[in-house]
Amino acid sequence: MYTTCPKCAYKRQESDRASEDECPNCGLIFSKWLNSLVKEEEMSVVDTSGSSAQVFQKSFIRFFLPARHSISKAEFIAYIVLWLIFAWWGIGFVLMDFQTNEIGRSWFHNVDLIFHEAGHMIFIPFGRTMSILGGSLFQVLLPLILMFAFLIKNKDGFAASLCLRWAGQSMMDIAPYIADARALRLPLLGGGTGADSIGRHDWQNLLRQWGFLEYDIEIASVVDAVGSGILLIALIWGAYMLFMYSRKLID
Numbered sequence: 151m152y153t154t155c156p157k158c159a160y161k162r163q164e165s166d167r168a169s170e171d172e173c174p175n176c177g178l179i180f181s182k183w184l185n186s187l188v189k190e191e192e193m194s195v196v197d198t199s200g201s202s203a204q205v206f207q208k209s210f211i212r213f214f215l216p217a218r219h220s221i222s223k224a225e226f227i228a229y230i231v232l233w234l235i236f237a238w239w240g241i242g243f244v245l246m247d248f249q250t251n252e253i254g255r256s257w258f259h260n261v262d263l264i265f266h267e268a269g270h271m272i273f274i275p276f277g278r279t280m281s282i283l284g285g286s287l288f289q290v291l292l293p294l295i296l297m298f299a300f301l302i303k304n305k306d307g308f309a310a311s312l313c314l315r316w317a318g319q320s321m322m323d324i325a326p327y328i329a330d331a332r333a334l335r336l337p338l339l340g341g342g343t344g345a346d347s348i349g350r351h352d353w354q355n356l357l358r359q360w361g362f363l364e365y366d367i368e369i370a371s372v373v374d375a376v377g378s379g380i381l382l383i384a385l386i387w388g389a390y391m392l393f394m395y396s397r398k399l400i401d
Contacts, residue, residue: 152180157220157400176222178400186219186398215391216305220400229308229395233388240315240381248325248374249367251336262323265289267339279359282352286324293317308391315384321377328353329370331363 152173153162160175168174171181221229246252253259269288273280297313300306330336331353334344344351357363 156180156183157222176400178220183220183400213301214307214310214387215394216301216307218395218398221395221398223399226392226395226399229392232312233308233385233392236312236315236388237385240319240385243319243322244378244381246322248322248370249329251326251330253319253323254326254336258319259323262289262320263339265292279356282355285352286327289323290317290320293320308388308395311384311388311391314387315381318377318379318381318384321380322374323377325370325374325377328357328373329367331357331366 154160155162155173155175155178157178158173158176160173162174166174172179243253243256266285266289269284269286269291270281271284272288273284276284293313293316297310297317300310300313327336330344331351334351334354337343338347338350344354349355353366354363357366357369362369
């Protein structure tokens with residue numbers, strides 16, 4: 151049926167003995183693959199019947215839980231291993247106490263810090279307050295942008311779930327900084343602490359301006375809890391995507 155396999159791009163040779171309905175290289179059964187394409191295409195058509203809420207629900211599910219036509223066992227196993235690593239790593243973040251800044255001593259904090267500093271520069275055109283807030287905002291916004299990029303362009307729910315997990319971790323990474331708004335003990339980029347250079351601490355400046363400085367610990371607790379919740383939701387999302395992929399395994 152195919153001279154070139156649509157899955158592995160193998161070009162059929164005259165010496166190949168496999169049936170015309172099977173790829174000699176990866177074993178893909180073309181007829182089954184085509185049937186799955188037809189079924190997925192039928193499912194992808196938005197049903198306009200029913201209430202607007204039902205239509206929205208169906209569109210929402212198709213967007214955040216995009217199906218795959220097929221997946222090889224090797225790729226599926228790699229995804230499982232990847233999920234287990236990120237789950238173990240993520241639970242470790244959730245168990246950290248934000249008041250000790252344990253998460254700030256992890257190596258991934260340095261990754262978040264790169265985008266935090268970039269955020270300050272990106273939001274400069276929007277005024278002083280947004281420039282200060284932009285650091286914390288951008289380190290959470292970037293993984294969310296990547297999440298939607300994977301969903302819209304690649305239709306890859308599993309990769310999107312890992313980006314959402316990063317967004318949750320990044321929120322948790324901000325919590326110790328917020329909690330330090332009055333204490334000013336955390337080391338800042340460039341050396342010293344907030345106490346050494348008054349006016350350099352993002353969250354002291356923001357909370358003082360907004361009149362919430364005395365609630366720094368409470369606000370940090372909420373941010374940490376929301377970040378933990380997002381991270382756990384992302385892991386559940388990833389696990390469900392793996393369940394969906396398991397139903398599309400090919401030999």
